[in-house]
Amino acid sequence: MSEEQIRNLEKQFEERIARDEKIEPKDWMPEKYRQTHIRQMSQHAHSEVVGMLPEGNWITRAPSLRRKVALLAKVQDEAGHGLYLYSATETLGITREEMYEQLHTGKAKYSSIFNYPTVTWADMGAIGWLVDGAAIINQVPLCSTSFGPYARAMVRVCKEESFHQRQGYEIMIKLANGTLEQKEMAQDALNRWWWPSLMMLGPTDAESVHTEQSMKWKLKRKSNDELRQQFIDQTVPQADLIGLTIPDPDLKWNEERGSYDFGEIDWDEFWQVVKGHGPMNKERMKARVGAWERGEWVRDAAMAHAEKKAERKEKEAV
Amino acid sequence: MKDNLYQYLLGIADNSLILGQRMGELCGHGPSLETDIACTNISLDLFGQVRSYYQYAAKIAGDGRTEDDIAMLRKEREYLNVLLVEQPNTDFAYTMARHFLFDVYHLLFLTELKKSKDMTLAAIATKCIKEVRYHQRFSSDWIRRLGDGTEESHNRMQAAINDLWTYTDELFHQTEADKAMVSEGIGVDVTKLKAAYYEKVNTILEESTLSIPESKYFQKGGKMGIHTEHIGFLLAELQYMQRTYPNMEW
Amino acid sequence: MTTTKNWPLWEVFVRSKNGLEHRHFGSLHAADADMALENARDVYTRRNEGVSIWVVESKNITASNPEHNGEMFEPAKDKVYRHPTFYELPDEVEYM
Numbered sequence: 001m002s003e004e005q006i007r008n009l010e011k012q013f014e015e016r017i018a019r020d021e022k023i024e025p026k027d028w029m030p031e032k033y034r035q036t037h038i039r040q041m042s043q044h045a046h047s048e049v050v051g052m053l054p055e056g057n058w059i060t061r062a063p064s065l066r067r068k069v070a071l072l073a074k075v076q077d078e079a080g081h082g083l084y085l086y087s088a089t090e091t092l093g094i095t096r097e098e099m100y101e102q103l104h105t106g107k108a109k110y111s112s113i114f115n116y117p118t119v120t121w122a123d124m125g126a127i128g129w130l131v132d133g134a135a136i137i138n139q140v141p142l143c144s145t146s147f148g149p150y151a152r153a154m155v156r157v158c159k160e161e162s163f164h165q166r167q168g169y170e171i172m173i174k175l176a177n178g179t180l181e182q183k184e185m186a187q188d189a190l191n192r193w194w195w196p197s198l199m200m201l202g203p204t205d206a207e208s209v210h211t212e213q214s215m216k217w218k219l220k221r222k223s224n225d226e227l228r229q230q231f232i233d234q235t236v237p238q239a240d241l242i243g244l245t246i247p248d249p250d251l252k253w254n255e256e257r258g259s260y261d262f263g264e265i266d267w268d269e270f271w272q273v274v275k276g277h278g279p280m281n282k283e284r285m286k287a288r289v290g291a292w293e294r295g296e297w298v299r300d301a302a303m304a305h306a307e308k309k310a311e312r313k314e315k316e317a318v
Numbered sequence: 319m320k321d322n323l324y325q326y327l328l329g330i331a332d333n334s335l336i337l338g339q340r341m342g343e344l345c346g347h348g349p350s351l352e353t354d355i356a357c358t359n360i361s362l363d364l365f366g367q368v369r370s371y372y373q374y375a376a377k378i379a380g381d382g383r384t385e386d387d388i389a390m391l392r393k394e395r396e397y398l399n400v401l402l403v404e405q406p407n408t409d410f411a412y413t414m415a416r417h418f419l420f421d422v423y424h425l426l427f428l429t430e431l432k433k434s435k436d437m438t439l440a441a442i443a444t445k446c447i448k449e450v451r452y453h454q455r456f457s458s459d460w461i462r463r464l465g466d467g468t469e470e471s472h473n474r475m476q477a478a479i480n481d482l483w484t485y486t487d488e489l490f491h492q493t494e495a496d497k498a499m500v501s502e503g504i505g506v507d508v509t510k511l512k513a514a515y516y517e518k519v520n521t522i523l524e525e526s527t528l529s530i531p532e533s534k535y536f537q538k539g540g541k542m543g544i545h546t547e548h549i550g551f552l553l554a555e556l557q558y559m560q561r562t563y564p565n566m567e568w
Numbered sequence: 569m570t571t572t573k574n575w576p577l578w579e580v581f582v583r584s585k586n587g588l589e590h591r592h593f594g595s596l597h598a599a600d601a602d603m604a605l606e607n608a609r610d611v612y613t614r615r616n617e618g619v620s621i622w623v624v625e626s627k628n629i630t631a632s633n634p635e636h637n638g639e640m641f642e643p644a645k646d647k648v649y650r651h652p653t654f655y656e657l658p659d660e661v662e663y664m
Contacts, residue, residue, distance in 0.1 A: 027634045049351065056346035060339060060552075063559035063568035064386045065372070068342070069365050075345050076358040080611055083351045087595040090577065096597065097574050121559055121568075153594070160615070171568075179566055287347065295349025297474070298410045301467025302599035303573045308466060309600060350575065352596055352607040359610050459602060 017217060022148040025091035033217060037147050038092050039108075040219055042099045045085035046110035050103075050284050052078045054118040055127060063121055070167050071124060077164065081157045088149035104289045106276065113200045115278030122175055122182075122189035128168015130190075130197040130235065136165060137231050138201065141221035169238065176242040183243075190239065191247040198262075199270045201228040207267075232260050323436070324378045325398070325495035326505055328388070329541060330431075331371030332399035335389060336549075337420060338364030339556055340407060349410055356456060360417070363449040370442045390560040394549055398493075401540040402485035404549045408478070411464055411471070415478035418457035422518050423489045423511065424450045430506040439504065458522050465526025472527065479523065480531050487536035489515070576625055578604040580612050583620035590622050598623075 001009075010030050016023070023029055052075050059075065062068035086096045102108035113131055118124070139161070142154040175186035202208060202224035214220040222230070232251075239246050250263030272278065341361035348354035372385035379388070402420055407413045428450055431443035464475040490512040492500075499505025520530050539545065559568070575597040581590035593612045598604035604623040613621065632640055648654045657664060 024634070026631060052346035059342045059345055060555040061558045063563070063566075065365060065369050065389055067568055069362055069369075072342060072345060072358055072362050072365070076355055076362070076614075079346070079351050079355045079358070080614075083355070083596060083611055084594055086351070087577075090595070095574065156594075174568055179563075181563065182566055291347045291349070294347075295353075295410070297468065297470050298349035298353075298464070299575060299599070300573075301471030302463045302603065303575065304471075305463040305467040306600035306603075350597065352598065352603075352611060355614075356607065356610045359614060456606060459606070463599070463603075 014216065017146045020144075021146075022151065023146050024148045032213075033147075034092055036213070036217070036219070037150065038089055038094050040214075041085055041089040041092075041147075041150055042094070042102065043109050043111075045082045045089060045099065046103045046108055047114065048078045048082035048085060050110045050114045050288060051131075052082075053284055053287050054114055054116070054280070055124060057118050058121060058124050061121070062124075067124075067171070074128070074164050074167055077160050080160070081153075084153040084156055085150075088147075088153040091149045100292060104285065104292065106285070109274070111200060112270065112273040112278060113196050115273050115280045115284060116192070116196055117280050119192075120185050120189060122171070122185040123193070125168050125171030125175060125186065126189035126193040128164055128166075129172050129238070130168075130193050131200065132161065132164040132168060133235060134197050134200045134231050136161060137227050142219070144218065144221075146218045172244070173242050176244055186242075187244055190244050194247050195265065195269075196273075198228055198231070198265055199267075201231060203267070203270070204265075229259055232262055236260055320378060322495045322498040323504065324375055325493070326499045327371050327375040327378065327439075328396075329398040329493065329495065331368050331375065331389075332397050333403050333420070333424075334364040334367045334371070335556075336397070336399045336552065337403040337417070338368060339552060340403065340405075340413075340416075343407060344413065357413075360453055360456065363446075363453070367442070367446050367449070370445075374438050374442070386560065390557045394545060394553055395543040397540075397545065397549065397553070398543060399540050400485065400488050401537055401546055402482065402489065404540070404546060404552060405482060405485065406548055409474060410460075411474040411478040412482070414457050414460040414464065415475060415482050417453065418461050418522070419479075419482055419486055419519065420489075421450060421454040421457050422522075423486075423515055425454050426511045426514055426518075427506055427508065430511070434505070435503040461522055461528070462526045465523070465528040475526070476528055479528055480533075483531040483533055484535060484537045486515075486519075488538040488540060491538055491541055493541050575599050576627065578608070578623045579626050579629060580604075580608040581622040581624075582608075582612055582618040584617055585619055590620065593617075595626060601625075 009028055013023075013028065013030060013033070023033075055071060055075050055078075059068065059071055062071050086099060089099065090096060099108065103110065118127070136158070139154055139158055143151055143158055145151045145154065172186055172190075175182040205211065205223045205225045208224055211220060211223060236246055236251065248263045250261065252261055253259075254261045273281070276282075338361050341357050341364065345354065345358050345361070348357055368389065369385055372388045375388055376383055376385055383391075400420075402416060405412065405416050425447070428443045428447045432440055432447060434440045434443065461475065464471040466472070490508045492507075492509060496505055496508065500507045523530055537546075576599075577595050578598055578601075579595050580593045582593045583590045593608075596604065596607050596611055598607050601623060604625075605621060608621050608623055609618075612618065
């Protein structure tokens with residue numbers, strides 16, 4: 001194809017997206033569109049799967065049977081969401097194994113928030129409330145993103161995730177209304193998860209590299225800073241309601257803007273964790289790689305068995 | 319009668335509790351995402367059963383204890399599960415073998431429990447039986463895959479079956495509570511399930527090219543609260559919150 | 569040892585309730601058809617979304633190529649006579 005033909009195709013492609021038409025896997029697409037989607041979608045899938053670990057950590061120790069089943073179901077959903085997203089990404093011509101390879105070798109990123117440890121039960125509440133809260137803000141706009149398989153996966157994810165945040169907030173309510181010790185546990189978790197949750201919405205607009213292109217492709221509908229503001233504005237009253245204090249001395253209502261002003265985010269910490277030096281980066285990868293390697297003989301056996309079965313069937317047919 | 323029924327319920331419920339806890343440990347660490355989701359489903363089924371039994375047990379006990387108190391605040395000698403279900407997830411072959419050896423029993427057991435004169439128990443059994451039929455299907459499929467898969471998987475599965483075999487006989491032991499409940503028409507006479515159990519298990523092992531262990535030496539004790547060393551660690555995790563933060567609501 | 573063969577991809581179709589058609593729900597990996605069915609049950613119907621499942625290995629699906637959409641689908645666009653609105657009726661005929 002000549003360069004001019006490609007430019008022409010690209011122009012038509014961008015126009016389709018601008019008209020809110022969906023792009024489907026077999027449609028022509030610019031290579032950059034394919035690569036950007038593979039990167040973002042697989043990163044999203046990795047986040048779901050790595051995200052199982054910090055919460056999975058508490059399944060065996062959940063304080064009641066009711067909490068245990070809710071947590072199990074939630075972590076299971078995350079596996080499901082990882083699976084939907086890997087499947088959607090596979091339509092772009094990359095296999096799940098290749099994506100795992102990228103994750104395991106550190107080539108692919110996942111949400112940095114999961115590199116923080118879950119040290120008390122209240123962390124289950126904080127993650128559901130804050131981390132899932134921030135995730136929902138990120139994810140809802142993706143239900144109408146331009147790439148069909150991604151949009152469809154996100155519709156399913158958002159529908160299923162609606163209980164996740166409630167699950168977390170309910171844990172926090174119970175703690176906040178509990179004994180002094182429980183209340184302290186809740187406040188401590190909020191203190192530790194608040195800032196990483198704000199960072200989860202991405203670097204500031206000035207630092208963000210992909211925003212403009214992503215807006216055009218509807219991978220993003222609002223800027224990171226707008227999303228962050230939205231998250232803060234909706235979360236602060238929820239903290240107030242249950243008597244917990246947001247750990248930010250600079251936080252105050254700005255009447256003029258109709259929004260909360262908030263303090264400086266420690267971006268050095270953010271980049272340190274992104275670059276692999278957070279408290280749990282190594283642990284998380286060890287767990288994922290370990291599960292994959294320990295599972296290898298199992299996956300091989302299942303394939304070998306399937307082949308034997310198919311062979312036997314063929315022989316019977318003859 | 320009340321006391322026997324309570325003890326009897328614990329015997330049933332503790333099996334599902336301990337096995338559910340073991341399956342829950344795997345969440346996020348399975349050999350594939352799909353398998354992970356499947357194992358978690360099984361764990362969720364088991365905890366659902368557990369809650370029905372303990373809620374009923376709490377009602378029978380009538381001393382103000384809740385399902386969680388019963389599940390999480392007994393001492394190690396007071397758990398009445400069979401030794402089989404507390405065995406660790408040594409590898410995926412062990413996990414599936416343990417499940418399979420329990421599922422075959424569990425399905426036979428619930429099929430009889432459905433006929434119980436105790437309407438609550440019969441109703442719980444009716445609901446659980448569908449779940450457990452699927453568990454058995456799932457674990458049997460994996461016995462076949464691993465038994466008749468690669469040389470490595472065959473060896474691992476054979477090792478798991480050989481090691482866990484010693485815990486199968488206990489499934490058919492009767493406690494005093496069992497006997498009392500059988501005579502009331504409430505409980506299941508587990509001694510009568512033994513032949514059907516080994517027939518089913520042996521058939522699937524043979525289909526899976528696995529040999530049936532010849533060992534005649536069996537372990538017992540779980541039903542009387544005398545466990546293997548594994549239980550202490552399992553309970554330490556299960557009970558951690560309730561022990562560390564007593565008398566709180568979650 | 570390296571994995572020689574990865575579990576193939578399967579497409580999952582679920583009937584939500586009797587009376588409705590099977591609809592494409594997504595895909596998953598499984599070693600064989602039985603496992604694909606079981607995985608589909610656990611992945612796609614755990615919220616009571618289905619009463620029947622079909623699975624088919626993705627490689628067995630033949631798909632039309634969007635590059636041929638012109639000759640494949642556009643000729644159907646101007647066949648207005650296939651639709652009832654093409655035909656003129658006197659106003660007096662209310663229902664037909």
